[in-house]
Amino acid sequence: MTSGGFRMFRRLEDRCRGCGNCRELKCSENCTGCRACLLVCPEDAILPGEPETKEYTVAVNGRDVRSGGTVGDALEGAGLRRAMIPGEGDVFSPCASGACLACSVSIDGCIAPSCVTPLSEGMVIETAPEPPLRYVSSFGPHTAGGVGTPFSEKTGAPVEVVCFTHGCNLRCPQCQNSQVAFTSQGNLLDPHETAGILMGLESIYRTGTVTISGGECTLNRTWLSTTIRAIRELKGDVNVHVDTNGTILTPEYLDELLDSGMNRIGIDLKGLRPETFMEISGLHDEKTARVYLENSWNAFRYLSENHRDIFMGLGVPYSRSLISMDELSAMASRISSINRDVQVTVLDYRPEFRRRDIERPSEDEMMRVKDVMIDEGLRNVVVQTSAGFR
Template structure:
């Protein structure tokens, strides 16, 4: 057993636990969704730093820090400077779900992008697993990240900035501060957030828009809970249902309350993951919100723990492109092995 101090109380816990696990043993509630009460610890890999606590006088992630003899932990310490693991500052030629389709010429950089580490989902076929499942990158304050991004934007010669991941929304104080600083340093730039939407509550969306977010892409992975759980690797049906509902509600709220923000919706497709019938149902639901919302159909390739998948062919994706159009969607972008197909079936770039 190991003796630690938590909020001034000396307590013994098993020696092989992380700080997060020790707090759970001691009866602290751990929250995975903003509607839950407790300490918010969503990624479990030390990437997002949303779980950072004051540990021995320093800001450290509770989910990956191991308990040590005499360790002092404060769960209600004064606010410290938020930090986040960030990597991949670069020019982006393909754009993301929240990039308007008419910019996707395939020629030159569209945006300057960075990738935040950590994710609250466990997708076995994650297309960006290098950022989602490890604490990859540099630990940066919002100011440090804004300086890096501004320099990257200048080098790329663009006026669009994209923040992706992993899941970039997990550390809310960090992301809000980052976007505010980006807006101050780049007043005419478009600031684009790509997200799974699973924790985007209405007040969070309002704060992102007030901070300076101008474009957003929400990756809606499914409509049915069973499909969503299989695709995301989540075992807790209650948590999965909250994530799924929050993402769909976020898309509608953004459309209804923030029409000045460019909204794109991503739908992943691979027949081993989701049926064409469910894709069609998703399209019909999006049409009910607005048939002109940009929808990006993403061909999921073999990746991470699902190397058994076969990437859908160009012709399969073209077929589903027209199925979505037949549902009434007017702005469908389809990612294929040959490039992107835009509205009207034109190959972009």
């Protein structure tokens, strides 16, 4: 089968274990070579087909361009650079699955993500600000909370109501939420719809906290800030918690979230060394990985130095397959030098997605990790274990 820029990708049946992730993609009968199916397959059981030479004439910001594939390919054909770091290119295109809508453009007057939308003859494409829209799913009560949930509230009862935004800028091979991170199979919602659903659930469960998680919820800045503001308008005294990998947060972005009404945040610090971060995140571009890692640490530092009035928690991953005890100790030392009272939750990474070879750390091993972190001066360390939080 052919369409757009590629002959249909093919599935390697001897590798496929029937998870169905690729069948959830909307493009299954209209392949453009966007490669979204490669992101979501846990078995590397999908191979690209042969390049198709068919091209279309489209207009990009008033300029005629010949291109095949996706609208994103046409943007590049017009000299516009796509980038995974905000401000580094002409179009911020972080998720590559059409889920975050940060890369959206106007196509014949309609808004669509450029990364996965197939080209057709005569399209009129105009670059536009990111729309306040996001694919969102899995609304409901949450008993464990997130990295930015105070440990004292983890009682086993619902502690917050949560939604998960689809799309992520990382490619973690051990992702524990891959269908959210790598697909757009949620509901396309604007901020007021999202806030209304969350606050409707909060009125039932009376948690006092609503959480926006992911995927990576910060990718569409307009949507996130407006959603938080809409939640605050519905109920001024609710806690608004953002769980994030922190990789695109800047002081200006954090101030915008705080001004909108965020008062709790959980930030993941996926290593100290860029090499470790790349192993954990699945990124192969060293420059992008270094910027992301630095941003997450800088976000923690900025909030510690300027906004101690909000609650902040840090998430630190642990698996002996991914990060050494020595590096964890060095991370704890650095965290302690910035804010020794911050709540640090060490997450016991388990076999998942493409890394089912990982052995989940035992409870004893996680308690040793906790001792290492405390020895470096941290005062508030929680470890996630198979027996619960300790």
